[in-house]
Structures are given as structure tokens and as C-alpha cells.
Amino acid sequence: MAALRQSGMVGDMTTRDGRCIPAMGLLMLLLMPGCGIGSVSPGARWQQQVKENESPKQGIDFRWTVRDAPGPFEKVVGRAQYDVINSGECGYVQPATGTPTGMTTSMEVPLVKISDVEYKGTVFQDLLKDGNYYGRAECRWGLAAVAVVFRATGAADETRFDTLMNRESLIAGDTVEKFYLDRDYPKVERVPAYPAFGESDVNRYVPAFRQATFSASIRSNGEKE
Template identity: 45%
Template sequence: MQEHALSATTPSRSARYWVPATLLLALAACSPYADAERDVAAGGRGLAKLNPAPKQAYELVLTLKDAPGPFAIVEGVAQYDVSNYADCGRILPATGTAGRITSQEPVELRKVGENEYRGTFYLDRMQDEEYYGRGTCHWALTGVGAMLRATTGEADTRFLTFINKERMNAGNPLTRFYPRADYPQIDEINGYGASGEEDPSSYRTDLRDALFSITTTVQKLAP
């Protein structure tokens, strides 16, 4: 489920299918960073490193209501971006501009009740470091999210949710509604990514009584 990047980036190669806006722009084969790019493409984190002693712990909580059935796959992710990539990132020869730097780290979600999952993530999960000889890159959390799927089959619908840092800081839970009919899959679309709607009235009238919801809550853990 995870995608890591320490390179120039453009919108997502689906961020392991569900987290927004982080597709890699491949480096040229002759680039001194080609090995790191190949590692990223294989699911590694390239030049990026994890903070060996993170301290700013938070808990991601998913609460399901009226779920149409069980979920064999429930995976979380925390997305981090370098806040000062323009000052520290690799300069792209084609444009003379610095490429965005991003990493997505898994959040292990455990089932703690019939309809609840919890997992711990850290604001300071990534290690600030100099990568391209242009100054230290500073990482910041962008947000956290989850993907749920009925079975391990990739044809099943991927039910997606993502709460950004601003909403997290405000202490506002995020509830998204999804048509129950999309579970376990949509025949016409393999691996459909269902983002849901915050407002159930966004759906057709005949669907509004046939929805389920996922509420995402983030809370700070005591040190």
C-alpha cells in the first residue's frame, strides 16, 4: 500500500491506489539518483530516512456504520511532504525548477471492535536531511487516510478516506458516505476507487437510504 518518493513528482500514480497527488516523475537513467529512483519504484523510500526516535504520536481511528459486510483489507497511510522542497529539492534540468518530495508511510490499523479500527502514526516520522546539496529538507505531515476492501481480490471496490492536516489540527472528524451497492465490487469497473461524499444528499434519492459511512478521527496520544 505504500509509496515513497525522493524525487521530482507530479500527480499520483494512485499513491498505492488511493492517497491523492503523488506520482513519481522518473529520473533519467544516467542520473546519479537513478538507484534511489529504482528503489522508490520497487516500493522503497529511496534517499529518504525514517526518524529513529519519533515522539509526536497520534492515533487514527476509523468507525464504520451500517457496513454492508466485512472488510478483509483495512490499511492506513500517513502522507508526508517536504515543506521547503523549492529550496532543497533536486533541480529538474528540463524546467530549472525543484521537484516536489513526498513519502507515504503505512499506518497499521488493528480492529478493536465490531466497527472500529485504530492505528498509531507520528508527525515527526520522517528524518530531516540534506539530499541534493541545497540545504536541509524539512518534512511535514500532509494528512492520514485509509483504504478498505471486502476481500484480497483487486477487482473489489477500494473504499477510500483521507483527512488533511488542517482538519486534523482543528479536531474535526471526517465522515464520508458510500453506496452499499458498491460493495464488494462494481462489475463494470475493476478496483473502483470510491471516495464517498461528506453530504449524503449528494446522492440520488433512491441511494440515500442505502449508504454506509466511515468516520475518521485523529487524536493526540500522551507522550
């Protein structure tokens, strides 16, 4: 059993959302502590306990703008990433290694359409309630970043353009601009759902592509006093 844990077979049995994979053999399931068919692994149980604050107060307003795009973007979605900042004190401890696991989650940020090329939204630093999920200590949630993901029509195979701003830049009231290649719109052949994160400096692209780019930016209003 120890050899199986060290080889990584136990980890391979758990899906990204923490659910155990059934039909892999009763022996394998028994090797996974607390993990049976249809159950949630101990390291992921916090996902079922996380709650939102009913009236969050620490909001940061931001605006997303796209310029010189080769076509329209009909699907524009805001997402915020939250991390537990003290997972070493409060997180689930892996029995095989004695190390605590990190905790991170993504929440949708509602966006308001201003025009075909501009949206605004508010991301809250205190959206998630702190909680004690494993009886060790209270886990404290913190905002890590906000991102706007945009696609031509929203079709599954289209390029997923992404503009991201981290917490420090949001608080400081900064502007983040990224440059993307026209050739990646609306999709990249043979690469469904291609992720395009852009470049902060257009000169990082080869000269032949620099004249065929467009940009998108997030401008933060900064932390409210």
C-alpha cells in the first residue's frame, strides 16, 4: 500500500474536482482513505463547505476594454481567483507526505456591458467567508486575481482570450494591457479552445506578426477607502 501511494497511483484516482473515479477496482478504492464510490476525497471536502458573505464590502471596481479587434466578442465573462492564504496552518494534511494541501477556487464576477468593446464589474476581496474545514485552524480567504475571458461567439472550440490583473495591481488602481494576435481569432485550427494569454509588450512577437495584433486592458479604480 505504501508503494502505491509513493508511485502516485492514489493521486491519479482522484479527479480535479476531488471526486473519486469509480469502476477502477475495489482494491484500489480501498487503498484511498475516506474515498468510496461517489464520495469526495478528504482533501477536497472544503469545497462543499465554502460560503459567500451575504453583504461583502471590500469591492474594487474595474473596466475591461478591447481595441482594434479583428471581429466582435459576443461572449465576455469575468472570473476571480481566491486562495487560502494560511493553508499551511489550516489545510488538509496528506497522510502519505505529512504536507498540507493548498486551497484555491474561482468565482464568477458579473459584468455590465457598456458597449460592444467595453465592460465594467466589481470584484470583492471579502466575497468568501473564512472557515475551519479540518479542525486545525480557521482558513482565511484572500483575493488573488481577476480575469476577463472573451470569445468570438462562445463556441467551445474558439480561442479563449484572457486578460488578467493580480490583487496588487487591483488595489493600486493600475492598468494592465495585453496584446493578442489577429490570426488567433476566432479560433486556431487543429487546436480547439486555444488559450491566448497575450503579451504585455507587442515587441515580444516576431516582426511579421506585430502589425496584426489587437489589445485588451483592465483598468482598476483601486481599493476604496
